[in-house]
Amino acid sequence: xxxxxxxxxxxxxxxxxxxxxxxxxxxxxxxxxxxxxxxxxxxxxxxxxxxxxxxxxxxxxxxxxxxxxxxxxxxxxxxxxxxxxxxxxxxxxxxxxxxxxxxxxxxxxxxxxxxxxxxxxxxxxxxxxxxxxxxxxxxxxxxxxxxxxxxxxxxxxxxxxxxxxxxxxxxxxxxxxxxxxxxxxxxxxxxxxxxxxxxxxxxxxxxxxxxxxxxxxxxxxxxxxxxxxxxxxxxxxxxxxxxxxxxxxxxxxxxxxxxxxxxxxxxxxxxxxxxxxxxxxxxxxxxxxxxxxxxxxxxxxxxxxxxxxxxxxxxxxxxxxxxxxxxxxxxxxxxxxxxxxxxxxxxxxxxxxxxxxxxxxxxxxxxxxxxxxxxxxxxxxxxxxxxxxxxxxxxxxxxxxxxxxxxxxxxxxxxxxxxxxxxxxxxxxxxxxxxxxxxxxxxxxxxxxxxxxxxxxxxxxxxxxxxxxxxxxxxxxxxxxxxxxx
RNA sequence: CGGGGCGUGGCUCAGCCUGGUAGAGCACCUGGUUCGGGACCAGGGGGUCGGAGGUUCAAAUCCUCUCGCCCCGACCA
Numbered sequence: 429x430x431x432x433x434x435x436x437x438x439x440x441x442x443x444x445x446x447x448x449x450x451x452x453x454x455x456x457x458x459x460x461x462x463x464x465x466x467x468x469x470x471x472x473x474x475x476x477x478x479x480x481x482x483x484x485x486x487x488x489x490x491x492x493x494x495x496x497x498x499x500x501x502x503x504x505x506x507x508x509x510x511x512x513x514x515x516x517x518x519x520x521x522x523x524x525x526x527x528x529x530x531x532x533x534x535x536x537x538x539x540x541x542x543x544x545x546x547x548x549x550x551x552x553x554x555x556x557x558x559x560x561x562x563x564x565x566x567x568x569x570x571x572x573x574x575x576x577x578x579x580x581x582x583x584x585x586x587x588x589x590x591x592x593x594x595x596x597x598x599x600x601x602x603x604x605x606x607x608x609x610x611x612x613x614x615x616x617x618x619x620x621x622x623x624x625x626x627x628x629x630x631x632x633x634x635x636x637x638x639x640x641x642x643x644x645x646x647x648x649x650x651x652x653x654x655x656x657x658x659x660x661x662x663x664x665x666x667x668x669x670x671x672x673x674x675x676x677x678x679x680x681x682x683x684x685x686x687x688x689x690x691x692x693x694x695x696x697x698x699x700x701x702x703x704x705x706x707x708x709x710x711x712x713x714x715x716x717x718x719x720x721x722x723x724x725x726x727x728x729x730x731x732x733x734x735x736x737x738x739x740x741x742x743x744x745x746x747x748x749x750x751x752x753x754x755x756x757x758x759x760x761x762x763x764x765x766x767x768x769x770x771x772x773x774x775x776x777x778x779x780x781x782x783x784x785x786x787x788x789x790x791x792x793x794x795x796x797x798x799x800x801x802x803x804x805x806x807x808x809x810x811x812x813x814x815x816x817x818x819x820x821x822x823x824x825x826x827x828x829x830x831x832x833x834x835x836x837x838x839x840x841x842x843x844x845x846x847x848x849x850x851x852x853x854x855x856x857x858x859x860x861x862x863x864x865x866x867x868x869x870x871x872x873x874x875x876x877x878x879x880x881x882x883x884x885x886x887x888x889x890x891x892x893x894x895x896x897x898x899x900x901x902x903x904x905x906x907x908x909x910x911x912x913x914x
Numbered sequence: 915c916g917g918g919g920c921g922u923g924g925c926u927c928a929g930c931c932u933g934g935u936a937g938a939g940c941a942c943c944u945g946g947u948u949c950g951g952g953a954c955c956a957g958g959g960g961g962u963c964g965g966a967g968g969u970u971c972a973a974a975u976c977c978u979c980u981c982g983c984c985c986c987g988a989c990c991a
Binding site for chain 2: 434458460461463515518519539540569571573574575580581585587634654655656657689690691692693722724725726760761762763764765766767768770779781782783784791914
């Protein structure tokens with residue numbers, strides 16, 4: 429049989445591989461008739477729902493409540509915070525006509541909700557007793573980006589945005605850090621995607637924030653992906669929207685705020701962290717279907733005996749807490765089914781045919797392993813549970829190793845340039861370059877010359893402490909992450 | 915917004931240059947044989963060729979206008 433692979437190998441063209449994986453796994457497709465937008469298909473949405481569940485339970489456990497604010501925001505709101513307008517104005521979609529009439533004041537479709545939420549927080553917050561106010565919103569937002577990429581940057585995307593208000597700057601900082609830790613926990617322990625927690629440089633900070641924290645992940649092509657952000661907003665929006673409370677001494681104070689978010693971009697990160705040339709690879713804790721059993725038979729009597737055993741094993745696995753699916757579809761050969769589930773990223777594929785039935789075995793294949801193995805049908809559930817567990821751990825380890833293999837030190841701007849200049853999303857070759865660099869917009873600008881940027885100033889220094897900035901020569905506390913990014 | 919590409923069955927595309935009965939592969943439906951890594955054979959359904967206008971006896975094909983999408987760059991979760 430000729431090569432029927434529908435997935436471009438990573439080494440040939442990483443960007444095309446990424447799109448092929450999405451298509452073959454039926455995660456999403458272009459919305460075609462709506463520029464820059466995408467349709468998230470059931471399998472992709474099921475993974476998003478798993479992510480939502482993991483995140484949402486952690487938000488609740490840290491005291492947050494969900495709420496919902498309008499999609500449309502009065503234009504004037506966006507303009508109230510100077511940096512915020514400047515940051516978002518170019519990418520706003522605006523509603524100017526509604527009900528057949530030109531609106532007196534246009535609405536913008538929310539690119540993020542700090543402003544509309546700020547308006548209501550001003551009404552809700554009067555006293556120190558009203559604080560902290562801890563709210564999260566699951567929503568869609570629209571940003572009119574010039575260049576879109578499936579999951580990574582679409583015109584409309586799904587996300588959650590947390591918006592909190594606190595009585596003190598310190599509480600707000602603790603909140604921003606706490607949620608960053610929640611994001612890192614989900615990224616690493618659920619998505620098996622290692623991240624660096626850090627602070628955004630001045631140049632990369634969120635429009636309107638005093639400080640932005642982030643988690644940065646490395647994709648298989650070495651490019652960086654900002655996987656989540658958590659911002660200290662200081663009193664910027666509080667001042668713009670007059671969010672004031674009376675403190676215990678009876679004085680009026682502006683509230684201290686945070687906002688934090690992760691989006692469907694995480695699915696892009698997930699794909700580019702683990703998947704291979706055969707298709708999607710999902711970490712077991714995130715896989716909507718963790719195991720599939722494929723029955724194999726020819727004659728009718730084989731069929732009934734095999735299917736009976738498959739049903740029994742399915743029940744046992746389910747009882748052990750495994751999300752299992754028996755693929756008893758008629759009219760597809762087993763080979764066809766193997767490919768199907770492999771491309772869809774199912775962590776464990778089990779096959780059972782007359783030969784296995786005769787000796788009480790099943791054939792078993794871990795998605796990220798090269799070889800099949802044969803195991804006894806008796807006690808299969810325990811083996812699957814253990815395997816899923818191991819796979820989760822090993823996927824994170826593998827991703828960590830790849831990141832560390834592709835992280836290098838640099839001592840001069842020319843060295844950074846030489847390492848990163850030729851890296852692209854298509855051809856790969858990206859690295860995390862650790863270098864000493866002053867947190868100054870002028871320094872960031874020099875990296876732009878070769879399309880790299882400061883991804884973050886890590887919160888923890890795993891290198892060699894202070895050193896001289898590769899541009900200004902001034903001493904800075906520790907190395908920053910420089911990379912090309914999505 | 916600059917540069918490039920493309921709109922033809924569900925999908926990927928050929929046909930266009932040189933106008934003359936709308937095609938292929940995949941997918942789909944039916945029947946049979948198959949079934950341990952993308953099965954095979956036979957039969958079958960499905961397209962106002964992105965849209966409008968023009969030239970012509972005749973337009974998927976030539977001309978004009980128009981709409982949309984994709985890719986590359988500048989901007990960005």
